[in-house]
Amino acid sequence: SQQGEEDPQALSIQEGENATMNCSYKTSINNLQWYRQNSGRGLVHLILIRSNEREKHSGRLRVTLDTSKKSSSLLITASRAADTASYFCATGNTGGFKTIFGAGTRLFVKA
Amino acid sequence: KAGVTQTPRYLIKTRGQQVTLSCSPISGHRSVSWYQQTPGQGLQFLFEYFSETQRNKGNFPGRFSGRQFSNSRSEMNVSTLELGDSALYLCASREPGPYNSPLHFGNGTRLTVT
Numbered sequence A: 001s002q003q004g005e006e007d008p009q010a011l012s013i014q015e016g017e018n019a020t021m022n023c024s025y026k027t028s029i030n031n032l033q034w035y036r037q038n039s040g041r042g043l044v045h046l047i048l049i050r051s052n053e054r055e056k057h058s059g060r061l062r063v064t065l066d067t068s069k070k071s072s073s074l075l076i077t078a079s080r081a082a083d084t085a086s087y088f089c090a091t092g093n094t095g096g097f098k099t100i101f102g103a104g105t106r107l108f109v110k111a
Numbered sequence B: 001k002a003g004v005t006q007t008p009r010y011l012i013k014t015r016g017q018q019v020t021l022s023c024s025p026i027s028g029h030r031s032v033s034w035y036q037q038t039p040g041q042g043l044q045f046l047f048e049y050f051s052e053t054q055r056n057k058g059n060f061p062g063r064f065s066g067r068q069f070s071n072s073r074s075e076m077n078v079s080t081l082e083l084g085d086s087a088l089y090l091c092a093s094r095e096p097g098p099y100n101s102p103l104h105f106g107n108g109t110r111l112t113v114t
Helices: none
Strands: A004-008 A010-014 A018-025 A029-037 A043-048 A056-060 A061-067 A071-076 A084-093 A099-101 A105-110 B005-007 B010-013 B019-023 B031-038 B042-050 B055-057 B064-068 B074-080 B087-094 B101-107 B108-112
Touching: A004 A084, A018 A029, A018 A084, A018 A105, A029 A061, A029 A071, A043 A056, A043 A061, A043 A071, A043 B101, A056 B101, A071 A084, B005 B087, B010 B019, B019 B087, B019 B108, B031 B074, B042 B064, B042 B074, B055 B101, B074 B087
Parallel strands: A010 A105, B010 B108
Antiparallel strands: A004 A018, A018 A071, A029 A043, A029 A084, A056 A061, A061 A071, A084 A099, A084 A105, B005 B019, B019 B074, B031 B042, B031 B087, B042 B055, B064 B074, B087 B101, B087 B108
């Protein structure tokens, strides 16, 4: 079974609005990562948050991590049409190098 | 630095045939992972190689195999193709560092089995 599960499956917003995506996972982690995928292309790494961190920012991205609830959220502020893509959270097996991806959230930003 | 390169970009095969996909990682990256992406199953981990050794394996049948060469380039092979093998196959190389460092993906090989 997949380690991470994103919610919602799809999200449609207007340009300028904020978009929030959530991710839940099942086992202990050393870090959690978020990736973006434009249609039919490879994934691009966005941000990594370590298990001892609670919040991290990168440009218009804000990620939070709650290890007690085994959940994370990705907030994209002031969204743009170019943010239209699928977003995935990913976690690694403890002490290993096997990165598992969730099912993803499809974000549509309307101009 | 050049990114991760996957060849070919598109491939059409017939059931029962076999296929080999190629991946060249970013220079200096010694770990290469392979994923299968389909609309129904999402991104599924196939295997990961490091220094020519398979270090992790996903839950795929033995028809799926891979290898890594001394220059870190990797290939994956699928034998006796089935219709369900139609997918986008993604390769990723990992930055040197502790476990679960960020992955850098190629743009994938789109395999269609008819």
